Amino acid sequence: MLVLSVFETPAWCGQQSHSLFGDAGARCSESPGGDDILLSGVPYIPLGWGLIIELVILYFISKKFRLERAVQLEYFETMTPKQEYYNLKGINFGLACVAFEVLDMVFFVAFRPRFRLAFLARTGYLFLLPAVLNLSQLVYSCLWEFFSIASFLIGTILLFAWIAVMIFQDMSLGAKGFHSFSSALYSMFVAGVSAEFLTTFLESYTTHRWVGLLWLVFLVIVHVLLLSLVLDTLTAAYMTYSEKYAEEEAEHKVKGILKAFRVIAEVTDSPNSSDNPEVTKKGFIAFIKEYSLSPKVVPMSEDKASIMFMAIDKDGSGLIDYEEFCGICRVIQYKVWCTRKDSFLATWCPALWDSGRFRRFRRFVVGEGGQHSQRAGLSISDMVHSSEDHLTSEDQASGPEQSAGIPGLERWMNVVLIVNLSLVVLETAYDLSKVPEPPMFEFLELVFSLVYLGEVMCKLSVVSFGEYWAFTSNQFDFFSTWLLLSTSVIERLFSGNLSTYANMLRLLRLLRVVKNLKNVDSVQFMVKTISKLLLTAKDMVILLGVVVFFFTLLSVQLVGGELYVGNKKLEGSEYLEEHMAVLNCNDVPCAFGLWVVMLLSEYVPNFPDAVSRVSHVPGTWIIFPIFYVCGVSIVFELVKAFTIEVFITLFRERARKEVKHEDAFERCLHVFRQALDKRGENLHYRESGNESQQLAIQEALERLGHKAEK
Structure with a gap:
């Protein structure tokens, strides 16, 4: 569906043709007045074929949701107590999005408007991604902290906008952008959230030098204090949430390990009582065989499983307890x-x-x-115990x-x-x-x-x-x-x-x-930091991509085909004077480039000015301030907070003196490597998650052990 969104013919372009299967590429590049429209240059799929492909994709999406719904209702809702493997609310929301997109297709074929609402459903599918659902809770938890700082920022902008109107309402020179309260409010907003404050204040400062003191106070309060506090607040909120989430997730995994251990001990006829169950070698190998069937893990042979069992079975009794089983589970997570x-x-x-x-x-x-x-010629038992x-x-x-x-x-x-x-x-x-x-x-x-x-x-x-x-x-x-x-x-x-x-x-x-x-230690630290960011920032990047995707499709539907050099409504605009016509909303790739520029520049006032001139829908320009709040001030700042949290965590680990202690995990990994060395083999492993998650699991195991002792 994402690929189709890039290559399908924009709805505003298809309106110019009565045929659904004709090539609209040439018509899209030319306005009704004969002026050239800058496009991305990607080949467009004709509208008719695009609708057919979209219908096929929707069939498979709906089938996926219906199968998940059937599995949940048939197998998990009937358990006592009920278990949630698939979220029924999310499934119903996905099916509603499919129905909405089908209705949008029917309406578009019947009436051929210049816009479609399918982007709402397509964004809805993306919001059902696990990464987006998990991070949406993070965003929600950070909103109150964000609004507390945002309220001070809004109040400051309102105050200085009112002061500016009071000062310049009777002046004819140097009052550009401050003639009315609405214009002064927008000017102060632009000066406060972007690097365009020089353009906003230059004329008034040139005419009245004393007003520079007022602008200096405003810039210090907003740029130096409040905007920095936004990042600080989100960073603190993110670190608090991430620590809490990591602890809860680790405890959930540990409880799952304990439950699996008890089930394996029960079904394999453990010789000990239920109060102190232990797992036999036969039961452990059966568990490894079943675990290896998962497509997300590297399969482990029965031979390797035997080595691992004997590595963790330090007393050679042929049984492993819960602590030893947890050590093995930590190893196989790699x-x-x-x-x-x-x-x-x-x-x-x-x-x-x-x-x-x-x-x-x-x-x-x-x-x-x-x-x-x-x-050669050494038995597994000899290799394990001789290596200790x-x-x-x-x-x-x-x-x-x-x-x-x-x-x-x-x-x-x-x-x-x-x-x-x-x-x-x-x-x-x-x-x-x-x-x-x-x-x-x-x-x-x-x-x-x-x-x-x-x-x-x-x-x-x-x-x-x-x-x-x-x-x-x-x-x-x-x-x-x-x-x-x-x-x-x-x-x-x-x-x-x-x-x-x-x-x-x-x-x-x-x-x-x-x-x-x-x-070199410093080089090792920076390489480790960058690699951690690349490995663990996937969910954050997905959330940011979903936000940019939504505004990209929205802008194409609202102002597609309107931003081009020959449009008379744009005459005299800074958008054309600064040669920014290539950053437009005429198709998805071009609109994506525009929103990336908005994201990295925080706010570009030329874009909303141009949109307000050409859009047929009043107030369309408001999507740019909304994007600043949602995309830049919240999501993108959370990405920065994530990088800060990763850096601080790694810096603390670097500064903390490492205290080595041998637990079941270390012993299992230790002896497993030694046993393989006897066979002329090397053990290689990579973390499936990140190091902080592994440490959180270890801490959860220790807490559970302390509770058991008490």
Whole structure:
């Protein structure tokens, strides 16, 4: 539906044609007066085909809602007590949106108006997304704090608007924008919420210099104090809500783990009483098999499950209690996978693999920490219990890239990359000076590509492909190496100029030179902060996107086809004088660009001024102040508050001294890694959520344990 909204013919354009299946693209680019209308340039789907596609999409959307409703009513409403797997109110709202959009389609085909109301239903579907529903509670919880500051801001604007009217009502010079209370109110609003205060106050200040003191007081109160307080208030409200929500979610997950533990112990005939249940190995493996069927987790074999069970079963009784089961559950919440350490040469050519020269070569490629040897013939129990005596603090690292020191191959490749960087600088200097490059440069590019290929082959001769592929940096090196090599070879064979297109990848490849900066604490902290923001900001970005999507479609329906250079109603407007006609509402992509500019600039008064001149609907310009309040002042400020909260959390974790203590989770992960090491395998894992969620679960487990002791 989102893609259809971008490519469907705008309703204002389809009004000019009597055919639903004709090509409206050419007609949309020309106004009734023959003037050119700036469009985004995307190909439009004819109205008729667009309506057919929309009807098909609505069928599948309604089918989804009806199936969810049937599942909830048939299976979960009949439970005692009732359980909510799907929200019936949300389902009914979605079905109502589908019916509303169908009625809008019928009305549009029958009467062909210049606007449609389908954008209301399409936004409604987006509001049913889990991310939007969760964050809507956050927005609601922050509204009271926002309104408390907004009331002071509105009161300040009203006060200074009244003062300005009283001062300039009898003046003929320097009173632009302050002739009436309504104009003064809008002028003070623009000056207070945007960077256009200079334009607003310049004429009055030029004519009456003393009025600058009044404007200075206003700007200090609004820009320095109140607008800053808006962000501070939302940040505090967001942090309070996020901490409370994280605790509630963690407690909910822990209770779910406890319930699952009791169910597994009950159905697998635990030997102990119901007061102190324990899970057998057979029951745990059955649970892992069922859990692995989920498409959102990495499947775990029965062999790996046995290793994990024995890793957590410290006393070797064949039973695990609730605390140990929670440790395993925390492990499997990560995205966990195993890879074979050594390359195929360890199996195919053991004599070569164990030779002295090849051992030195392996140390040169992966360093001392990458020297692994496969051991066969050990039972799982032997591997687990023999590894318990070799637990070290370095076990948090896995893989050759985590070994202490820089391998010799890596140091040599850094030198090669620096030399290649010099070649790129020389090539750039020749290109900018429009001087032909020496033929030797092409040969050197091929040589460097072959050197990069040799690096990949060296690593794959020591470690397995799965181990090599487990690291993102290696994946990037692999693709860029083959791309650069293929373009260099094709250029030499066919005398083409394909290598020019690989210049950007070549430069990105050279960024490996700075890989050693990862050892600097400040660099580690900033990289961790940025990665956390990218991983956890998805829900916030979705909410912001929904708000921008709504105003984008709304503006296309209200003023589509009206903002163009030849429109006489826009003569003398700053919108045309500043050449802003490309930022219009004539189709969805162009309108999206306009609202992004509004979002980042906070408020652009030229847009509402232009809309008020051309719109057929009185008061249409009010959507821009509404967007400022909803999109900029609340949602976008919450995005900023989110980034501040993430930074503060990571900064506190960085400043806090780490206290290591071994719990069931650490022991399980610890021994599991050691047991896999005995088999010549490496354990890799990534967090499925974020670190704060994992810490919240751990704290909830501890609170539940304290309650049980009492």
